[in-house]
Amino acid sequence: MAENALWALGPLKVEADFWQQSWQHPTPGFQLDAVHPLLPACWSRVCQPQHQQVLVPLCGKSPDLLWLTQQWPVLGVELVERPCREFFREHGLVVEQRRQSPFRVHQGDGIAILQGDFFQLTANWLNGPVVVYDRAALIALPPQMRQQYAEHLRQLLPAGSSLLLISLEYPPTEKQGPPFAITELEIRRLFSAADIALLAIRNLTGQGFARRSFATSYLIEKAWCIQF
Numbered sequence: 491m492a493e494n495a496l497w498a499l500g501p502l503k504v505e506a507d508f509w510q511q512s513w514q515h516p517t518p519g520f521q522l523d524a525v526h527p528l529l530p531a532c533w534s535r536v537c538q539p540q541h542q543q544v545l546v547p548l549c550g551k552s553p554d555l556l557w558l559t560q561q562w563p564v565l566g567v568e569l570v571e572r573p574c575r576e577f578f579r580e581h582g583l584v585v586e587q588r589r590q591s592p593f594r595v596h597q598g599d600g601i602a603i604l605q606g607d608f609f610q611l612t613a614n615w616l617n618g619p620v621v622v623y624d625r626a627a628l629i630a631l632p633p634q635m636r637q638q639y640a641e642h643l644r645q646l647l648p649a650g651s652s653l654l655l656i657s658l659e660y661p662p663t664e665k666q667g668p669p670f671a672i673t674e675l676e677i678r679r680l681f682s683a684a685d686i687a688l689l690a691i692r693n694l695t696g697q698g699f700a701r702r703s704f705a706t707s708y709l710i711e712k713a714w715c716i717q718f
């Protein structure tokens with residue numbers, strides 16, 4: 491079944507199947523070859539002295555994880571087993587695994603990836619205020635789940651936490667998600683209780699998104715600092 495047709499069946503029911511299917515390929519279309527340029531460019535404006543840990547929801551096996559481990563202890567959350575295992579193998583990192591319900595924990599030097607559902611993550615996994623890094627997490631979710639994701643972050647995060655969010659904009663009439671186009675208005679509605687600042691804009695028009703090429707009339711990434 492085509493990606494878009496599968497997604498149209500209903501997000502909650504098919505989400506796990508959809509992502510398992512995406513990871514049938516060792517390098518799905520959203521996978522970056524190198525660290526996202528907006529991460530090192532914006533990091534110092536989001537990370538503050540009170541932050542002791544980086545939380546990466548829907549982390550996949552992104553190369554950003556490795557860059558982040560050089561800054562702070564990283565806690566990633568990923569639904570599918572394959573990227574959890576491959577992240578450590580591909581970077582030659584020693585890994586230990588254990589079960590800590592409701593997750594399988596893949597633990598290596600400076601990083602733990604919790605294999606399971608991000609929506610089951612509870613605050614006891616966090617060491618005080620954290621920086622959350624979101625590249626291709628919010629934009630991977632359909633509208634109803636974006637609301638659920640923002641609400642989960644709001645309930646989970648200790649005060650003083652910050653989110654570095656990389657959003658994507660394109661004309662929604664020209665392409666179906668995922669990745670979904672998200673406007674500034676939606677970001678401000680989702681995180682209405684937080685302080686929100688636009689940090690950077692990256693024009694990807696004509697260049698595509700990671701390994702995928704989109705024939706949209708514009709394609710723009712934006713980096714946001716969202717303080718809880």
Ligand SMILES: C[S@@+](CC[C@H](N)C(=O)[O-])C[C@H]1O[C@@H](n2cnc3c(N)ncnc32)[C@H](O)[C@@H]1O
Nearest residue numbers: 509520548549550552568569607608625626630
């Ligand atoms: C578009 S990918 C982005 C991965 C990564 N952030 C990156 O930049 O490469 C979204 C990832 O979220 C994972 N995912 C989807 N739903 C999830 C959930 N409820 N809990 C944890 N991970 C989830 C998928 O398996 C997939 O690896």
